[in-house]
Amino acid sequence: MKKIAVVGTGYVGLVTGVCLSDIGHHVTCVDIDERKVEKMKQGISPIYEPGLDELMKRNIERGRLHFTTSHEEAFRDAEVIYIAVGTPQKEDGSADLRFVEQAARDIGAHIERDGVVIATKSTVPVGTNEKIRAWIQQHLQRPVRFDIVSNPEFLREGSAIYDMFHGDRIVIGAGNERAAAVIEEVNKPFGIPIFKTDIYSAEMIKYASNAFLATRISFINEIANICEKVGANVEDVAYGMGLDTRIGPQFLRAGIGYGGSCFPKDTKALVQIAGDVDHQFELLEAVIKVNNKQQLKLVEKARSRFGSLRGKRVALLGLAFKPNTDDMRQAASIVIARELLQDGASVAAYDPVATENAKRIIGDEVVYASSVEEALTDADLAMIVTEWEEIKQLPLDLYAKYMKTPIVFDGRNCYPLEEVKKHAIEYHSIGRQSVLTNVVSI
Ligand SMILES: NC(=O)C1=CN([C@@H]2O[C@H](COP(=O)(O)OP(=O)(O)OC[C@H]3O[C@@H](n4cnc5c(N)ncnc54)[C@H](O)[C@@H]3O)[C@@H](O)[C@H]2O)C=CC1
């Protein structure tokens, strides 16, 4: 078992560190955020991720998982160091490598052990690992032999622990066989297929994978938009398409587009990466454009239903960019809330876990309800933004019971149309016909 350091304890770094300690490694996670580190030392996860707290506590107790703010303490003795700091987008859409560069400088300043392997989990543009090598080299305090490996991460928020243990593949991009073998050995207990390649290809696999998944989403959303006009049902269309094993059923859920910390930024970064080598990635540009429009689909539908939204009270159900996470980065709820407020509507929002993060981003013009019922009370219309299980399981009578007028715009197709038809609500969803039979006239 290896001595491992993980730099950055966000969704990727913390989950990686915790899971590596769970399979037997000795892991020290280092972060510059003192508040986070204090919490983690007590076994409290700073993020909401199902199953993470339990696993953290277990491995802290076993003495295999440590947290620190000291890079020196983390790197001194490490045999493997994972870089998992953020790579947010810059104004022009390209990846901001500031945190990666700082992490590399810190590594250079503190590594002591010959043969240490530095593996990058952060999503970084092609060529960045070579830069990381140079940054480390420049900051070495003594001659230390080290190797660089690109080891992109494919976990999903909300099922990150599951993905760590059951992922489809582990990609290892290395310049030499020894470095690849070290990372392969670290990961062996997970029992996940390993694909070894060169560093540049590994970096590209990550962007290409995210861009392809984003493309599927924008594609099905465009099909949904056409379905609405021609009278087809996108759920059936997606199902029928997915039966073809060459297409497959995943990532064909129509809705109000993709959000999150990665698809929006990684698609834009790939357009930039292409642009840097004089290639215009027209397909991906269209994917991004479609997604931006799709995020406002519910507002558009409400505007055309009501004429004007001025003075209307809107219940916003779900704020996180997807269920089972408290992550609000690039969530559709942000643009929807802003647009509604701009139209002069009032907004009462509910989310089971993301409310605190939402307040910091959306602000206090929105009322944050502590239950679905509270958000729905006296509302003129409701918008379903995130398909939390709690929201999918809501008895449909509740809308009529609490709302002034039970008019629902469902951005995640949470309910089967046949069920909806049995209740006294007006219902508009994505890529399916509206249910107007039980309409309350406005
Ligand atoms: N969030 C996700 O689901 C996935 C993210 N990724 C990629 O992984 C990377 C990390 O993403 P997240 O975990 O979401 O980021 P995050 O923003 O949640 O966390 C980054 C952490 O790094 C810390 N940090 C920054 N500079 C540091 C330094 N010099 N030393 C120590 N700590 C430092 C920050 O304080 C923060 O806690 C990104 O490149 C992202 O694109 C890849 C796959 C999945």
Ligand SMILES: O=C(O)[C@H]1O[C@H](OP(=O)(O)OP(=O)(O)OC[C@H]2O[C@@H](n3ccc(=O)[nH]c3=O)[C@H](O)[C@@H]2O)[C@H](O)[C@@H](O)[C@@H]1O
């Ligand atoms: O690089 C990353 O950060 C990660 O990005 C995504 O993971 P994540 O953003 O956590 O969530 P997804 O489940 O992929 O959903 C992303 C967005 O797409 C939307 N989506 C997803 C699937 C679908 O069929 N339709 C759809 O609209 C979701 O609502 C959500 O807003 C990828 O699935 C991960 O493999 C990758 O590691």
